[in-house]
Amino acid sequence: MKLNILHEDKHILCLIKPQGMPSQSDKTNDDDLMSEAEKYLSEKGERPYLGLIQRLDRPVGGVIVYAKNEFANKELSRQVQQRETQKEYYAVVCGEAPIKEAVLEDYLKKLKTINMSKVTSSEDKAAKPAKLKYEVLKTVLTEEYGMLSLLKITLYTGRHHQIRVQLSNAGLPIWGDNKYNKAFVKKKEFTSIALWSHKFGFKHPKTKEYVEFRSLPDSYPFTLFNI
DSSP states (O other): OOOOEEEEOSSEEEEEEOTTSOSSOOTTOOOOHHHHHHHHHHHTTOOOOOEESSOOOTTOEEEEEEESSHHHHHHHHHHHHTTOSEEEEEEEEESOOSSSEEEEEEEEEEEGGGTEEEEEOTTOTTOEEEEEEEEEEEEEEETTTEEEEEEEEEESSOOTTHHHHHHHHTTOOBTTOTTTOHHHHTOOSOOOOSEEEEEEEEEOTTTOOEEEEEOOOOSTTGGGGTO
């Protein structure tokens, strides 16, 4: 597999993750991006150390960053935990948002047995706070799916399936999501979820300078919006 490399130096490796590929190895034993990146580093004669900084769900594509040594892994993980990174996504949702820009704050509980999450209350001891902001960029009317809207999402926390759960709970389920969008749950044919990691920004672990990496999706239904 040829990696789509956005940036590489001694400390970080920034890639575009293909939709449908796991960020790291999982119980399916399918090919995963981290293993492919380790092969790439080994073939270059480098020690194949990689630390996953931000995990993307298997159906999600876009910008992903790996640390190439323990120092970078520790520093970037600290930035993520302290919410010092900048994470933006594009999503195509079914429907039209009544509010063009809004902040969603919920409490999410992970349901491990079915690999899903749900919105619950602050009184649920197993729940964690989740926060994101969305902005409606464009809306189009389609013959097959009705109204579709392109959202830019700023992510403030990193919970399991967070964007998918929160948008669905707000009445804006993501196109192609066969877990949280009722219109796609029963569809037999495969569809790639319309959620894309557009931007990831952080302070470089070595130079301490702010850097950011961007990627634009080029698949349907994103192509409806000419981004």
